[in-house]
Amino acid sequence: MAIAALLLILLAGAITMYNTRSQIYENIMASEFRPILGADKIEFQKNIKQLRQILSEGCELNHTQIEINQLSNQVNAIKFGLVYDMNEAKKELMQLYIKTNQELKQCYGSPRSNNKLNITLKLDLKNNSAKIDLRNQSLINDFVEIKNIGKNSIEPKIIINQNDYSSMNSIKDTIINGNLSDHEKALNIWEFVVAHRYHYANPVKAYYELSPLNALNDWGYHNCGNAARMIIALAQTANMQAREVRLLGHIVSEVYYDDKWHMFDADGEVIYYLDGQVASVDEISDHLYLIDQTESQIYSNEYLKRAYSKKVTVIYPNLRSETHSYKLGLGESILLKSHNDGYYFASENYSMPPKFSNAYFKYQKYILSDQIVELEYPYPFVCGNIVGSDEIYFSRNGWIWYRIPDNDFTDLLNNGGGRPDTKIYLKFKKPGIYKIMTCVQLSSYSIPILEPNSINSINFVDEFSGENASVSVTFGLIDSS
Incomplete structure (x- = not known):
């Protein structure tokens, strides 16, 4: 060794x-x-x-x-x-x-007011849609709770106002519709990425791959490289050529249409126009005065001029197609909050990110002696506890076990370095009814919450269980005033 x-x-x-x-x-x-x-x-x-x-x-x-x-x-x-x-x-x-x-x-003290109104819907695959009217009301959506009330495990999607973030294809269909030009498609993609993330330190080290879909759903914040790859993934999904350009201390994306490349900087939240068209990296490098004409809210003009003084590397990534989903067992539920309770993962900068959310998977069942329960969700695990007997063991891989102190396994989850846990094992030495609560971190931008002052359409989709899928969906509303 x-x-x-x-x-x-x-x-x-x-x-x-x-x-x-x-x-x-x-x-x-x-x-x-x-x-x-x-x-x-x-x-x-x-x-x-x-x-x-x-x-x-x-x-x-x-x-x-x-x-x-x-x-x-x-x-x-x-x-x-x-x-x-x-x-x-x-x-x-x-x-x-x-x-x-x-x-x-x-x-x-908590600045949040008490819930003013809860709206509960019961949806299945036959009656899978509803509308909630929040016009002329000072209400905002504080949380949404989804509970499996059917007879089988499900893979639920609650889609609000046709915003489905479970795959690059579904996102593309959300932001690119109608007879749009390639320029309009690229601009819609850039605007979507800018609106669904913010500039902050990467939640994981740069050595670990962060897929565009995970960057969107799990985090909502990251650096310039991940922002560029989100644009590239969506552009490729829309059958457009796109590439990553590594400058001096900065990374941007370029999308190809109208016989030339066009630069879209989602992290710096800026694009530059030359002769009425979105300029390429080469054109910006040759005309640095363009940077003074459109100010970035993230980087100084001096920093960007230095970045565009040298094009270091051009990469043509082929970003894989993937989906982002979770399963709910019989009686299992997930409570998604529009805010957070202070639980988060970090491996580089430990300070609490300015904006993120927490969600809680709640699971209750009778468990046999020495039974092992596997929990796997697409989100980073950041806390967890169990109500029941106190002789319970935790494992990250299924073969090295640690006894859980006081039935709280938060401190046993990986945090402060490396990758977050998205899959864990629990071993129960004694039979009985147990309540398992697992807390995860997720992006505030991808939660299925209602839009204020709007008529909201709600759709339930499950492609996993078949005909018997049924959910209870509760929207918790608070006063925004």
Whole structure:
């Protein structure tokens, strides 16, 4: 083991010196068994500083200050080792962020008003649609709860106002309809991506692939590269050529139509026009004054001029077709909130993202002695607990098990580094009725919530169970005033 680790260290160092982005390099840098770099410590201390700034805003949390100091000293004391050695400290820091956010919410009090109105619909595949009129009302949709009340497991989709984000094809059909020109299609795609995400640190390290569909549904925030790939995926789905252009410190997308390339920057939220047409990267590089004519709300003009001074790499990705769905067992439900309760995943920047949502899968059943229950959802797991006997075990892979303390497995979920868990195993030593609650993180932009001051159409779709699919859908409304 020690020899293998040493070889990996030497190999990582050699490849780092060549500054290559080869597959070997990315595999090593994604591994827990690479050497700790100065950048790792700097990143950790930067997050320590951010957490201290949060604490300085009010509410005395002296116990948290002590824990922060201990973690900072622990990491500073590491002289040589592997990233694996930092993982526990990173996870502790991540949990401190979450705990601090929870305590600050209690300290300041919740600003959300009580529910004013709940509207419950019962839908099946024969009676699968309804309308809810919110015109002339000061109500906004706070949550939606979907419960399987049928006889089989289902794969439900609740589609509000024809907005279906379960696949690139369904998104394309939502934003591209009618007899549109290629320019109008590309512009609609760009506007959709700009409206359904925001610029923020990647939720996972750049070494881990973040698919465009997951970026949209799970997160709603990320960097320029993921924003560019969202445009490329949608353009390819619409049978248009698209490519990724890596500039100096920035990544954008180009879409091909009318016999030329056109640049669409979803992360910078900007496009540039030359002679009445959307300009290409090459045209922007040759006419940098265009940047002064349209201001980005994300990047300074000086930064963008520097970025366009050099086109580093052009990539033609073939982004795979995929779907984003979950199953609900008999009696299982999911509560999707338009806001969050402070539970989130991060592996790079631990500060709480400005906007995201939490959802809760709720599952109750009789479980046999030594039975293993597998839970898998497309969203990142960020918390969970169980009501029932206290002898329950948790596993990420089905063969290494940890006893769950106090029936809460939040701290056993991966957080603070690597990838989030989307699949876990629970082993129950004693028979009985158990209630399992799993909390996930998801994008606030993709939740099926009602639009205020509108007549909302609601459709239920299930392509998994067949004729007996039936759901109860409850919309919780609060006063917006």
